[in-house]
Amino acid sequence: MSTKDSLIKGTLVLAIAAFIARFLGIFQRVPLQNMLGDNAMATYGIANSIYFLLLMIATAGIPVAISKLVSERIAVGKFAEAQRIYAAAIKFAIFAGLFMTTLLWFASDYYATNIAKDKDAVLAIRALAPALLFFPVIAIMRGYFQGRQQMMGNGISQIVEQIVRVIVSVGLASLLLFMGTTEQMAIAGATFGGVVGGVAALLVMLFYWRRLKKQDIKDQQPDISNEKNQEEIKAAKSLTYRKIYKMIFKISGPVILIAIAVPAINFIDSSTVISLLEGKLGYSSAEEMLGILQNRAQALAGLPIIFSIAISQSILPIISSAYAKKDQLVLNRQTSLALRMSILFSLPVILVLCIAAEPINVLLFKNTLGTSVIVYLTASTIFQVLMMTSGTILMGLGQFKRPMIHVSLGVILKVAGNFLLAPWLGIGGIILSTAISFSIVMILNLLYLKKTVSYTILGKKWIGTIVTSLLLIGVGYLITMFNQSMIQLSIERITYAVHSIILGPIIGILYLLFMIKFRVITENDIRHLPIRIQKVMQKVLRLINR
Structure with a gap:
């Protein structure tokens, strides 16, 4: 399989899984918001x-x-070293999980x-804290699978995690409310779903890990747990845990700052x-506005970035x-392809959500607030x-310092923007400060990337992309x-459900048709899609270009 095919296939697997998982995450919030209201959901969001x-x-x-260390060693045939790095990381994850669980449990009162x-968030935070026992290990396993370019386990584990989380969160919150417990207990029941979801995800990852291990044995790959292939195993064992952790932390230290950009902004x-809004709106309205921001806007705005996350993990x-x-x-x-895919795949989701925001909002959350x-x-x-995509590419090139500086600047701008704007x-200032933060980091990443890689994103196709977007906004308004x-x-x-059902598919289909008509999407772009999708797209392409 070519690297281009690997990127497309890996992206599609992870994107489909992430879309399902994110949809389930939104589905979880809908009944919770309907049962508990925006104020209680602010507590859940905290x-x-x-x-x-x-x-x-x-x-x-x-x-x-x-992912980086494993993929580099697999590429040059050092399989036993890749395994040893993975084993060292798992041990660290177990320790980190224990430490972070303890920290979150005891710091919850002061933070809330x-x-x-x-203060109502204390119980909800403590109910969620045990999830930190499982997710560091899950994250390490996903990183290893990513480095091996085995994306299916990562995708399935995300889906199973969310299914279990939704069932437990909604079911437990409903049960506690039915039993007449306090609202705080119901919120804690909802957050505890994350713990059970974590257990389910870990079981899925263990299943895929055992399957991959059996395949490695079949392919006669050296296993550091046995005595075969002594020479390679001996060379791998010369790579001490101290050296491994030094390599990992040399990379991971800057990456932590890069990766926490979005969680830090939400935090x-x-x-x-x-x-910030209490003096302007009053405590209750400010809390409600936070609930709307976290559980309506952030939940829906998280959908377009799914492709970026999937592309980043694949690239x-x-x-x-x-x-x-x-x-x-x-x-x-590959850099040009990844950046172009990020735009082309995320843009239709952004357009649909913006154009159909009101009917979707009422359909999911009962009213037009927010x-x-x-x-x-x-x-x-x-x-x-x-x-996100440009930052990941820089990391793949071993350039960690610059994106770390860019993200740090973005977070500082976010804090300053919140307090100034x-x-x-009001809430518009909060959103504007987020947009400024993201845009500045994006520009700095792309400028620095240009020094190392000769890439193009859309080139002259920007004109067709902008025209398509404007036409769709106009069509959306008329519909x-x-x-x-x-x-x-x-x-x-x-009524609003019908509006959403009409608007969404029409905008999605017209996006594809317009992008093909204006030659933003060409036959070359669809040549490396999976065969079945490729055949359908080629028929559409021929029909439009007649």
Whole structure:
């Protein structure tokens, strides 16, 4: 399989899995928000924000380091060394999980009461804390599979994790409310679903790990746990854990700062929004606005970046391998492909969510509150998409210091932006500071990447892309006007469901047609898609270009 095919296949596997997992994550929030309301969901969001930040600090850099180190060694035939690196990382993950669980449990009271200004979050944070026992190990395993370019286990584990999380979270919260417990207990029950989901994900990863190990034995790959292939195993064992951890932390230290950019920004919002907006809106309204930002806008705005995450996970081992082999041609081609795919795959999702924001908002969350917040935050994710992909490519090239500096600057700008803009623009200032942060990091990443790799993103195709976007916004407006005048059912939520069902597919189909018509998507772009998709796309291409 060519590197281009590997990138496309890996991206599709991870993107499909991530879309399903993210959809399930939104599906989980819908009944919870309907049962508990936006204020209680702010408490739920605070617990998740601090949890995800600590999880990223504990693991973010290490899976990336494992993926890079493993892919580099597999590329030059040092399989036993790759296994030894993986074993060392697993041991670290177990220690990190124990430490972070303890830290989160005992720090929950101080953080919730004195920083987030929501003492009701203490129980929810503690209910979620044990998940940190499992997810560092899961993250390391996913990094190893990523380095081996085996994406199926990663994808299936994400789906299973979310299915179990949804069932347990919604079921336990419903049960606790039915039993007449406090709202705080119900929120804690909802967050505890993350713990059970973690156990399920770990079991899936262990299954795929055993299967991969059997395949390695069949392929006669050296195993550091037995006495075969003594020469290679001896060479691998000369790589002490001390040397391994030194290599891992040399990479992972900067990567932690790069990878926590988005969780850090969400954490900044969860920690400051109430205090910044309380004087302008009052405590209850400020808490409600935080709930809308976290559980409506951030949940939906997380959909467009799924492709960027999938592309980043797929491209890292490919870039690392090409860099280890000093193959500049592959580096140039794969970098251009990854950046172009990030735009082409994420843009239709952004357009659909922005154009259909109001009906989707009512369909999922009962009312139109926060529709503008959803639109503006989702639109800003175009910067986040390129920021994440370009940052990952730089890491694959061994360039960690610069993106680390860029992200640090972005986080500083985010904090400053919140305090400067929120008193003036309210929640709009919070969103604007996020957009500024992402865009600055994106620009700096792309400028620095240009020094090493000769890449193009869309080139002259930007014109067709912009024209397509403007046409779709116009079409979306006309369809919305038609829906509002012609389709009004007795139940408002069903009315908006019909509006969403009409708008979404039409915008998605027209995006594809316009992009082909304006030659933004060409036959060369679809040549490396899976065969079945490729055949369908070629028929569409021939039909449009007649």
